[in-house]
Amino acid sequence: MTWKPRNLRELGRMIVGDAEHFHYRSSKYITEFFEDCDLEFVHQGETRPAWAAERVEEVLAMPKASATTMPDAFVRIIRRLLDRGEVVNDDAERSLALAALNITLAREGWEAFYDDHGTAQIKHIATNTVAQMANPHRPFTPSEMERRDQLVAYLGRCSEDELIEDILLPLFRQLGFHRITAAGHKDKALEYGKDVWMKYTLPTLHVLYFGIQAKKGKLDSSGVST
Structure with missing residues (x-):
């Protein structure tokens, strides 16, 4: 999706706060703005509005489902830009910011509300x-494709212990499990026991306890990896 340079520049000025009704952002806070949008853009002293406009252009080039949808990252930018918790002057409902943004969006056939x-x-x-947003069937972004390829490559060469320590334990912690304990495979007597215990x-406030056995590779009918 290609936008006119004029509209990119205007949106860039809104993001950095060089436009009326939008919160002013210095370099640090420009980076934080994009972090809030789950984007790994870091401002390092470049001309603020021009740099922001270039980042928006990158976002608009990200994969999307159809011509009548937007990349998820752009939707997050719009939501962050119009956050009602960020009041500027007397625009408590952000209606003035919304009107200003819609002048720019309308030239490209879009409207915020x-x-x-x-x-x-x-x-x-x-x-x-x-x-x-959050369409599970959306195309992967280039960075997501790269991370997926890295994960696939790692899974192809890691040991079962590395699979447990580097993949499963962080995953279960992220999912909210507690007291996660890995037995490992150093003691072969534990090979057919439980590799991970957690609750x-x-x-x-009821507590569920889980024990899992991790196997890397194909499993036969007896549960033995090959």
Whole structure:
């Protein structure tokens, strides 16, 4: 998706706060803005609005499902830009910021609005299609493709102990499990035991205990890896 340079420049000025009704951001806070949008862009002293416009152009080039949708990252930028928790002067409802942004978006056939929950959304004007996020079937971004390839390569060469320590334990911690203990395979007597023990606390404060055995490779009918 290619936008006119004028519109990219205007959006860049809004992001860095060089446009009226938008919060001013210095270098550090420009980086934090993009971090809030799950983007790994780091501002290092370049001309602020021009740099932001270039990053928006990169985001617009990311994969998307169709011509009437937007990349998820762009939707996050719009939501962050119109965050009602970031009041500027007397624009408590961010209506002035919304109107200013829509002047720019309309030239490209889009319109931003607040839904019933006060969350900023963006829709394609011609089709009235609201850009949706978190589509599990969306195309991978280049960085996601790279991380996937790195994971596949690692899984192909790691040992079972490395699989447990480097992949499974961090995964279970992220999912909210506690007291995660890995037995490992140094003691062969444990080879057919449980490799990982852990517990999970329910909202009712009941505790569930889990034990898993990790195997790397194909399993035969007896449960032995080959």
